[in-house]
Amino acid sequence: MDDIEVARKAIKGDEEAFVALMQIHKEALLRTALAFLKNEHDALEALQETTYRAFRKIGSLKEPAYAKTWLIRITINYCQDQLKKDKRYVRDGKSADSAVSDDLTQLELQEALSTLSANEQQLIYMKYFQDVKIKDIAALEKIPEGTVKSRLHKTLRTLRSHFEGKGEMDHV
Structure with missing residues (x-):
């Protein structure tokens, strides 16, 4: 079954x-x-x-x-x-x-995720930690797939800028 x-x-x-x-x-x-x-x-x-x-x-x-x-x-x-x-x-x-684990990478990831809104965190967890498909997220949230994709893109861009900012701070 x-x-x-x-x-x-x-x-x-x-x-x-x-x-x-x-x-x-x-x-x-x-x-x-x-x-x-x-x-x-x-x-x-x-x-x-x-x-x-x-x-x-x-x-x-x-x-x-x-x-x-x-x-x-x-x-x-x-x-x-x-x-x-x-x-x-x-x-x-x-x-x-x-x-939280003492692993530096894990701490940095948690710090970056904590800068996101609750909805953005939820989107990241569902997509990347649980491998929920975009169409399933769209159905669950009752929004179009394109909206899920654009929110995911925006959230990933926010995370990237967080990590890029960290890199710049390390080199100053």
């Missing part, structure tokens, strides 16, 4: 199919949560919350082919809510950034 058929059955209320659907996309959802939340415990909590929210709303998914994109959207929304809370409160006495 392929992913679309599993999604179709889950939408119709088949609980076993829903569990199978979550199992199929578990790794992608966990990677998404880790990319946003930066620590495994919070990412696992996000996966649980995504599962709960998806189970409650699975009947509202209109197109089974977009099940993965729909689940990623739920995960991203939950993660963004958590990050908003983290800005107001400090968890366990540590800042959200303290769990």
Whole structure:
């Protein structure tokens, strides 16, 4: 049984199919949560919350082919809510950034991504971290593919200028 058929059955209320659907996309959802939340415990909590929210709303998914994109959207929304809370409160006495890898390249990437708006970050995560196709992003956002492409182009240009600025600062 392929992913679309599993999604179709889950939408119709088949609980076993829903569990199978979550199992199929578990790794992608966990990677998404880790990319946003930066620590495994919070990412696992996000996966649980995504599962709960998806189970409650699975009947509202209109197109089974977009099940993965729909689940990623739920995960991203939950993660963004958590990050908003983290800005107001400090968890366990540590800042959200303290769990970030010491790898310099990773830190630079995170810094560059943090300069983007939430929508731009979401676009980058979906396209480059989750390999969601432009047509799927367009369907999910309910905008034309050309708009997704132009927003992606603009966001990448912003990231490039961020890194070019860093290079110039290093040479001064």
